[in-house]
Every structure is written in C-alpha cells, then in structure tokens.
Amino acid sequence: MSVGIEREAEAVIRVLHAEDDGQFASLAGQFMEREGPLSVTHVADAQTALERLEEASFECIVSDYDMPGINGLAFLDAVRERHPDLPFVLFTGKGSEEVASDAISKGVTDYLQKETGTEQYAVLANRIQNAVDGYRAERELERRVDQLRESERRFRTLVSNLPGMVYRCENERGWPMSFVSDGAEALTGYAAAELESDAVNWGAEVLVEDERDGLWETVQVALDDREPFQVEYEIQTSDGESKWVWERGRGVFEDDDLVALEGVITDVTDERALREDLRRERDLTRQLLETSPVGIMVNELDGTYRLVNDRAAEILGTTRERILDRTYDDDEWALQTTDGDALPSSETAFERLKAKAEGSSPDDDVFVRDLPHSVVRGDGERRLLSVNGAPLYDDDGDLDLLVFTIQVVDE
Numbered sequence: 001m002s003v004g005i006e007r008e009a010e011a012v013i014r015v016l017h018a019e020d021d022g023q024f025a026s027l028a029g030q031f032m033e034r035e036g037p038l039s040v041t042h043v044a045d046a047q048t049a050l051e052r053l054e055e056a057s058f059e060c061i062v063s064d065y066d067m068p069g070i071n072g073l074a075f076l077d078a079v080r081e082r083h084p085d086l087p088f089v090l091f092t093g094k095g096s097e098e099v100a101s102d103a104i105s106k107g108v109t110d111y112l113q114k115e116t117g118t119e120q121y122a123v124l125a126n127r128i129q130n131a132v133d134g135y136r137a138e139r140e141l142e143r144r145v146d147q148l149r150e151s152e153r154r155f156r157t158l159v160s161n162l163p164g165m166v167y168r169c170e171n172e173r174g175w176p177m178s179f180v181s182d183g184a185e186a187l188t189g190y191a192a193a194e195l196e197s198d199a200v201n202w203g204a205e206v207l208v209e210d211e212r213d214g215l216w217e218t219v220q221v222a223l224d225d226r227e228p229f230q231v232e233y234e235i236q237t238s239d240g241e242s243k244w245v246w247e248r249g250r251g252v253f254e255d256d257d258l259v260a261l262e263g264v265i266t267d268v269t270d271e272r273a274l275r276e277d278l279r280r281e282r283d284l285t286r287q288l289l290e291t292s293p294v295g296i297m298v299n300e301l302d303g304t305y306r307l308v309n310d311r312a313a314e315i316l317g318t319t320r321e322r323i324l325d326r327t328y329d330d331d332e333w334a335l336q337t338t339d340g341d342a343l344p345s346s347e348t349a350f351e352r353l354k355a356k357a358e359g360s361s362p363d364d365d366v367f368v369r370d371l372p373h374s375v376v377r378g379d380g381e382r383r384l385l386s387v388n389g390a391p392l393y394d395d396d397g398d399l400d401l402l403v404f405t406i407q408v409v410d411e
Helices: 022-035 046-055 072-082 097-105 119-161 183-188 192-196 202-206 209-224 269-291 310-316 320-324 349-357
Strands: 013-018 038-043 060-063 088-092 110-113 165-169 177-180 229-236 242-254 257-267 295-300 305-308 368-376 382-393 399-408
Touching: 013 022, 013 046, 013 119, 022 038, 022 119, 038 046, 038 119, 046 060, 046 072, 060 072, 060 119, 072 088, 072 097, 088 097, 088 119, 097 110, 110 119, 165 183, 177 192, 183 192, 183 257, 202 229, 209 229, 209 242, 242 269, 295 310, 305 320, 310 320, 310 399, 349 368, 349 382, 349 399
Parallel strands: 013 038, 013 060, 060 088, 088 110
Antiparallel strands: 165 177, 165 257, 229 242, 242 257, 295 305, 295 399, 368 382, 382 399
C-alpha cells in the first residue's frame, strides 16, 4: 500500500517548493501530490518564496540548494528568522557533506539528495509528512499548554475573588493540603505555602481540638454516601484568635477510589454572632410574650393574625389556634360598644390604627390608646377591654404590621 493511500483521509499539507528548474519542479510536484495529501506551490527562487510566505500559510518548505540570488542555506537562515519551527527540507542535487552539516547547524528539518527515478518522490513525500506530523503535534501541544495556562489563570482569578479559602487535601485526620488558595492567609494568618508544605497542619494546628472528631465523622459519612458535606466549626488563627468557619466540600473519586477532597472554607464568625444575637432576641421576645400580664396580638395589614400570646387567648375565652384562623372583624368576635351595641368595623382598633398609620413613617408618633371595646367570650361572658396599638415598619420604612395590647377593665 502506498504512503498516499494510507494518508488519504488526512488534512492536506500546503508545501512551498523553491526550485529554479521548472521542469523538474513540475514533475516533482505531480509525484509528491500523488504520494501524499500534499498541495505543492512552486516558485523559481528563494526571494519569491519569502514573498509568498508573507502572503499565504504553508506547513512545509522544500528548497534546492543551488539557486540564483539566494542559495538554499541563506534561504533557510531567512526562514528561521521569521518561522523558527516551520519544517524545512533541503532537497538538492549539488549538495555535499559540508552543505548537509551547515544545514543541520542552521536548523534544517531534513536533508535529501536528489536521485534518478521516481521512487525519490515517495521518500520526499514521506519525509514531508513526518516533518509536518511533528510540527502539527508541537503546535497542538503548544495550543493545549496555552489553554491549560489560560484555564489556570481563570481558575486562580476566580479563586482569588472567592471569599475565604479554596483547598484540595487528603482524607487523613490532619487534612494535609496539596493546594490552598491565597485566601488562606486572611482566614488563618498562615501563608498558603505553609499549609501546602504541611509546615502548618490544618487538623493539628488550625482546627481546635474539640472540633476534630466531629468534623472527621461528618466528612466520612458524606464520603461513604458520595455526597457533598457542609460543616461549621471553630479554628484558631496564627495569632491565637478564635474564628468560626463554614466549609463545603466533596470527595474526588477516580475509578471509584477516593483521591482527594476539594472545597471552600469561609469565615462566618460575624454571621454566627449575628445568629446568636437573633436567637437571644427571639428567646427574649418569646419569654416576654408568654409572661406578659396583658394580651398581645399582632395583625397583618389584611386583618389576619400573625401572632397571639396565651394571655390574649385567655382574656378572649378561646385558643391561640382559633384566633390565628380569624380576622380582626370576624363575626365570632361579637365586638360591641360599651353600650352593648354592635361595633362598626370602622370603629375597631384595627381600622383606626391602620387609617392613622397609612402614609406614616417610623419617625411619626402613631398610636391608638385606651380604646374601649366590649367582647362576648366563647363562654358567653361579656368583657370590657382597653385596647392600645402601634404600627411596626419594615427595613425600608414601609408599614408592615399592627401590634395591639388588650386588658380587661372593670365595668
């Protein structure tokens, strides 16, 4: 099988052939194109070849040595100045060992002596193909290296902009780090290189002792289930400061074998303190509601109830659950004036406060005070109530809720 048939499906190679013998060049071009996926362009001298190189793209140059004006070696020098890696085959009938040696020292890709017979063209076509295969492989490798460098640059840019520390580590109790982003220093006080070299061990020197077993167990369960893990724990920085961090990571598996852990660790000290403050406030609010001697009721602006304490339910002779299912003007309230007449909806504490509060701001003094309402309890007992109310606003200063207190007054 000929070389040309074997390589029929391969990409065509554009060859620039510098040869002052036009008849020989035409014959050589025909045979080369038969033997391989080659497209041969002929020029009669080196100067014209240099001009064509500026005008078009070629993957290989084939050149005679003895040509008018510029010989093959000078032509090779000129090509190497412009295209250091472009395949260059010196194909000459007047060469010598000295010429071959000079060509090799100047960076020729291959050297071939002209002979009689057509077999030489198959050899030449094969040499060209081999040279271009190597050239293409090098260019593809360079392209992939450039892609990897660009990917690494993008990755490092992304990582540097992430809050906290990105890591890759081994699944061992000390969590030895093979990669740590520069955010490690702001988080821990230790440079990334200290953690990567294990000069500072994450598990033994950064993670506080009380957290070590719990973190290990949490991660192992997630790895067994092939699931990501999230955990919050305490660390100690290089200067002894205590911080709370949140970590999200997952195992990296190859052929079902765990090879590493990868994830991100961020500082949540402030967020944790805020959560703790909010929890204490909720607990305090709950205690105040449950121990208050007055009934407390919180309404949405549509009249439904957001919150009711036990004292309010006791005063009204029902349960918190039933109140939360009603609205302020539900017929079951049987609201009355102090004279025992049905109380119009517009005269209720809810409507009065809402009318005052609409369009107001947190800086305005908007209240309803000591409004007398009479209510018939579920057990039929009639009670006279004193109602006070004030609005609540959201973070944007918009009216959000209406808060009321109710007390029983002597009739």
